[in-house]
């Protein structure tokens with residue numbers, strides 16, 4: 605640890621804004637990625653921004669090397685000219701060891717530091733990366749008179765980063781959350797996959813042979829390659845009040861498998877996922893908004909136990925303090941989403 609607990613919430617540079625004591629919990633069902641150097645995507649930003657919770661201008665992977673500067677300058681223009689309303693505006697900058705990182709931060713904080721909410725940092729390896737970015741951001745915030753502290757979102761996409769996930773989560777009050785980056789993580793771990801997220805048909809468990817019929821086919825069930833990492837990330841984030849996200853699902857045409865991957869993440873505690881293509885936005889919205897029947901059930905449980913204590917039977921199932929708390933999680937999320945999304949407000953009957 606570099607700072608004493610007493611200093612944790614003090615600005616790291618004279619003139620930088622006070623660090624946040626709590627990370628804002630906002631509807632964050634999808635982080636929609638766009639390449640600011642791609643004119644077809646850039647022109648759609650104002651309209652797409654009205655339909656998503658978070659818009660993210662991507663400067664890192666998927667932006668060709670010869671368009672890195674154009675992407676950065678495109679994002680500056682978009683940040684200055686587009687009214688994002690109550691949609692969060694994020695960026696993913698290039699990695700800390702790249703030749704673009706320093707200029708990404710200087711330009712973006714200098715020009716649109718007060719419009720950006722969160723800086724996503726790729727390929728974070730340990731707390732030292734967050735300490736470095738934290739200090740540099742404080743320098744830039746002070747220099748350019750930025751009024752609210754920029755938050756940091758780390759991508760968990762290296763084996764070392766996964767090993768250090770708890771230290772990363774605790775490294776700074778700027779830590780807004782984390783996303784799983786399955787493609788880089790697979791490469792870093794030397795996994796033998798060639799995909800961006802999702803399952804693999806060969807990663808299975810097989811039923812035992814039937815002793816009465818040893819030659820009979822033995823069904824297999826595909827397993828989730830990302831379960832372990834996602835669980836580690838969710839615990840690391842939840843333990844510090846930061847928000848965990850599933851990352852990208854690269855098979856844009858496979859809407860069913862995308863929905864399954866997103867739903868696993870939702871059930872395990874993630875608040876959202878990345879949308880790489882407009883057709884993934886509706887999936888994320890549907891999956892990361894509680895279902896109406898779950899909300900109705902949660903309401904029934906909470907109403908049956910007004911102070912959240914004791915034990916009652918509802919429809920043959922025992923409810924107590926712990927199920928009450930789970931129901932509050934679902935209800936609070938539904939209320940949060942209803943506060944932003946009229947369609948879900950009507951669906952939930954709030």
Ligand SMILES: CC(C)(COP(=O)(O)OP(=O)(O)OC[C@H]1O[C@@H](n2cnc3c(N)ncnc32)[C@H](O)[C@@H]1OP(=O)(O)O)[C@@H](O)C(=O)NCCC(=O)NCCSC(=O)C[C@H](O)C(=O)O
Nearest residue numbers: 637638644645648665666761785786787788852880881882
């Ligand atoms: C994946 C894509 C390359 C597909 O693009 P395209 O072939 O153009 O698809 P379509 O023809 O179906 O597109 C229809 C129109 O929609 C526009 N479009 C496409 N994607 C977006 C978008 N994200 N935002 C806004 N508009 C979009 C197209 O331009 C078409 O427009 P028009 O011709 O006018 O009708 C493309 O979707 C894409 O590049 N997506 C983003 C990819 C990305 O950001 N990748 C990086 C994140 S994943 C990652 O980094 C891995 C991670 O870090 C890890 O390690 O796991």
Ligand SMILES: [Mg+2]
Nearest residue numbers: 665761785788
């Ligand atoms: Mg990556």
